[in-house]
Amino acid sequence: MPVYVLRHFRAEIIRLLFVLKGQEFEDKLYTFDTWPAEKPNTPFGQLPVLTVDGKDYTEYMAINRFLAREFGLMGSNSQEEYEIDRVISLSNDVSAERIKVFNEKDSNKKTQLEKSLKEKVIPTFMGKLQQLAGSKGTGFTAGSKLSLGDLIIFDTIDGKTDDATMDKYPNVKAIIHNVRSNERMKAYLAARVPTPFD
Template sequence: MSTYKLIYFDVRAKAELARLMFAYQGQAYEDSRFAMEEWPALKPKMPFGQVPVLEVDGRMFSESVAITNYLARKFGLYGSTEFETVEVDQVVGITQDMWKVIVDWVHENEESRKADLQKENEEKNFPKHLASLEKILKNNGTGFYVGNQLSYADLAAFDAMDIQVPDAVVDQFPLVKANRERVRTNDKLKDYIASRKEATL
């Protein structure tokens, strides 16, 4: 049986989707979190000088999407056919577009520009991407993005909306909102989600 260690800052951000996958699978792993001031000493030890890093049986792998793709395959969350895999990938692609505008907002230091980006995200960017997700859910008709059970796609969508997308925006998309709640209350996930500390990213 493989052993896993996930290395990241003590925030959700780019590591939380992997943590959700571990929780859903019931897979034991070392959740190795560190404070920002520890990063300079740790950085040279990481494969590409960045995190998250997933260590599997002592082998280290970087890039958050590569990590979650690997875990999704390992845990059977990547669809059951080649077409379902593509359908999962398109949802993950939408969530990556959402993360891009979130990261742009996070990295903006000028307060008035930051406020403008937040307004743009809430009025334009988030609704655009959630409309795409709503369409996928409507076309699939099962309450899940792909197939008839929870997959990588549902976890990725939940994670992308988790902190930065206001409820008032999500409320405009009833199928997306219902799917998010389905993930939040899943028997395999609800205890982990409820136990998480408050976060801004």
């Protein structure tokens, strides 16, 4: 059985993959205070880093896709893998905006960016998902079981929009529900440790 060690500031999708699979891993969460001492010990001097039996893996989304394949959560055929990859591409715009919000130092500009993220960027993402990834109304991005695509949607949306907005996108809401109602996820979410980015 492989030994997994995850070093990160916030790598929630990787955590969710481990939880969904039921795979134990060592979760090393760094803060901006503890990071400088660890930085020289990482490839490229950045996080996250996933170490599997002593071998380091880098680049967040590449790690997500690697683990999803290892755990059977990347679809059962090329069509389903495409549907998951499509969600990854759609989520990139939201991720870029979230980084802008986090990095903005001016409080007024930060407030404006947060408002745009909540009122424009995330609803646009959800609208696309309603038409594409969630259009089947099954509550799954691909096939008939939870996958990496569903975890990305959950991490991108959950807790970042209101109920009224969620109700406009029932197929997306069904995906969020399926993630939250998974027994392993329930236990994890109830005890989840926040990160510096939450």
